Every structure is written in structure tokens, then in C-alpha cells.
Amino acid sequence: MTQTPGIAITGASGRMGQMLIRQVSESDRLHLSGAIDQPGHPWVGQDVGTAMGGSALGVIVSDAARETIAGADAVIDFTAPEATLHFAEIAAETGVVHVIGTTGMSDDQIAALGSAAQKTAIIRAGNMSLGVNLLTQLTRRVAAALDEDFDIEIIEAHHNQKVDAPSGTALMLGEAAAEGRGVSLSQVADRGRDGITGARRRGDIGFTAIRGGDIVGEHDVLFAAAGERIVLRHLASDRAVFARGALKAALWGQGKAPGEYDMIDVLGLKD
Numbered sequence: 001m002t003q004t005p006g007i008a009i010t011g012a013s014g015r016m017g018q019m020l021i022r023q024v025s026e027s028d029r030l031h032l033s034g035a036i037d038q039p040g041h042p043w044v045g046q047d048v049g050t051a052m053g054g055s056a057l058g059v060i061v062s063d064a065a066r067e068t069i070a071g072a073d074a075v076i077d078f079t080a081p082e083a084t085l086h087f088a089e090i091a092a093e094t095g096v097v098h099v100i101g102t103t104g105m106s107d108d109q110i111a112a113l114g115s116a117a118q119k120t121a122i123i124r125a126g127n128m129s130l131g132v133n134l135l136t137q138l139t140r141r142v143a144a145a146l147d148e149d150f151d152i153e154i155i156e157a158h159h160n161q162k163v164d165a166p167s168g169t170a171l172m173l174g175e176a177a178a179e180g181r182g183v184s185l186s187q188v189a190d191r192g193r194d195g196i197t198g199a200r201r202r203g204d205i206g207f208t209a210i211r212g213g214d215i216v217g218e219h220d221v222l223f224a225a226a227g228e229r230i231v232l233r234h235l236a237s238d239r240a241v242f243a244r245g246a247l248k249a250a251l252w253g254q255g256k257a258p259g260e261y262d263m264i265d266v267l268g269l270k271d
């Protein structure tokens with residue numbers, strides 16, 4: 001029997017880590033080959049299934065990232081920017097496909113992924129759900145069809161433990177809107193309003209971040225003009241949608257040439 005691709009999950013104890021472990025261990029197209037968390041984390045040394053409060057899965061949570069990633073066909077990584085850069089170096093050195101869901105990376109950190117992508121396939125997206133990736137395509141089209149009489153605002157809402165703002169998804173949507181308008185997001189982004197801000201600058205793309213409770217992830221792209229508004233909306237109510245996309249990416253990446261890819265490539269949504 002042919003062995004299915006082995007998947008190592010980083011940030012095993014995290015909200016996404018646990019969801020990914022559940023989905024990989026239930027998959028008949030992939031198998032769980034490793035689980036990684038930070039040195040000193042109480043889960044290190046325990047069976048990951050038991051640590052999650054279920055039955056044993058036969059995979060011990062490790063803090064030895066290099067060894068664990070080297071033993072996998074893909075590493076799925078939803079952690080934090082510094083950790084992701086470290087895992088990218090290891091994935092490049094070991095030739096393992098790197099699926100990155102981590103958000104909040106700076107431009108320099110994103111640029112640093114470029115050298116890792118010369119050695120292996122990196123698939124990165126601020127949101128791995130089918131719905132949001134479709135929404136980015138719709139946003140680009142609507143922005144291209146409308147002129148600057150329509151103010152573009154991106155409003156996102158997340159749980160109270162999220163550490164970065166605007167969300168990775170909001171930035172993806174902002175990039176899509178800017179691309180549709182033929183402008184650079186860095187020139188038009190308005191990311192923090194407070195105090196006497198003055199009137200809205202024509203052509204800006206504004207961002208608003210709401211944080212509260214256990215909101216999984218909600219995004220509106222608002223196109224507002226005099227007398228009418230269009231709202232494109234995505235509501236995620238279950239983290240399973242992100243994990244599902246990440247598993248697809250890990251499978252899709254097998255045998256792909258080194259380079260940087262995104263979920264639009266994986267889902268075949270390119271226009």
C-alpha cells in the first residue's frame with residue numbers, strides 16, 4: 001500500500017494547531033507524522049491526542065523542530081512570525097513543503113521567506129478558507145469596476161486573544177482592492193484613526209479592527225458612495241474552514257517546484 005504524505009504540525013497546542021491535528025488524524029489522504037511546540041511547553045513529551053483530551057494518536061509533541069520537520073513531507077505552520085521564519089529555514093534545508101498560515105509578519109519578514117522559497121515550495125495565505133479567497137477575487141473585480149467616488153473600508157472582527165491587527169485577511173482584501181484600483185496599498189492604506197483626523201482622503205482604503213469574545217473571523221469590504229453602498233462579507237464560524245484549506249495546500253504542494261504560492265494557486269481561482 002502507498003504511504004500517504006506525512007504532515008508535521010507546528011504550534012500543536014494552539015487554536016489552529018489542535019484543529020489541524022484533528023483534521024490530519026481523521027484524513028485518509030494524509031497522516032500525522034509530527035507535532036511541534038515551543039521548548040518548555042507543558043505538552044512537549046506527551047502524546048498529542050492525549051494532551052488534547054482525547055485518545056492517543058501515537059505522535060509525541062516535540063520541541064526538536066528540525067528532526068520533526070525532516071521526517072515529514074509537509075509542515076503546516078500557524079504560529080507566530082519569528083517562529084515561522086525559523087521553520088522556513090528548516091523546511092528549506094530539508095526540502096519539506098511549508099504551508100504558512102501565520103499572520104502579522106512584517107514586510108522584511110515576508111521578504112526573508114523569499115530565500116527559503118528558492119529551495120522548497122512555500123504556500124502562504126492570511127486566510128486559507130475557500131470563501132475568503134473567493135472574496136478577494138470578488139473584491140478586486142468590484143474595486144476595478146468602481147471609481148474613487150466609492151470609499152473602500154475593510155472592517156474585521158476577531159476573538160479577544162488575537163495579537164495582530166489588521167488581520168492577515170483584511171490585508172489580503174486590501175491588497176485585492178488596491179490591485180483592482182491599480183494603486184499600491186502602502187500608498188493608500190489608512191490603518192489607524194484617532195482624534196482630529198481630518199476628512200477622509202479620497203482614494204484611501206481604510207481598516208477597522210474589532211476584538212471581542214470568541215469571534216472566529218468576520219470580514220466586510222464596504223464600498224460606500226453618496227446614496228448607495230455595497231458590502232461584500234465573509235463570516236467564519238468554525239476554524240475547520242482554515243484547516244481544510246491548509247490540508248489541501250499540503251497535498252497540492254507535493255512535487256511542486258520551489259517557489260512562493262498562495263491559496264488562489266491551490267484552489268485554482270486565478271482569473
Ligand SMILES: NC(=O)C1=CN([C@@H]2O[C@H](COP(=O)(O)OP(=O)(O)OC[C@H]3O[C@@H](n4cnc5c(N)ncnc54)[C@H](O)[C@@H]3O)[C@@H](O)[C@H]2O)C=CC1
Pocket residue numbers: 010011012013014015016017036037038039041078079080082083100101102103104125126127128129168242
Ligand atoms: N491563514 C489562516 O487561515 C489563519 C491564520 N491564523 C493565524 O495563525 C496564527 C496562530 O493562531 P492561533 O492558533 O489562534 O494562535 P494560538 O496562540 O492559539 O497558537 C499559537 C501556537 O504557536 C505556538 N508557538 C508560538 N511560538 C512558537 C515557537 N517558537 N515554536 C513552536 N511553537 C510556537 C504556541 O505555543 C501555540 O501553540 C496567528 O498568526 C493567526 O492569525 C489563524 C487562523 C486562520
Ligand SMILES: O=C(O)C1=N[C@H](C(=O)O)C[C@H](O)C1
Pocket residue numbers: 103126127158159162166167168169170216217218
Ligand atoms: O487569528 C485568527 O484567529 C485568524 N487569523 C487570520 C487573519 O489574521 O486574518 C485568519 C482568520 O480570520 C482567523
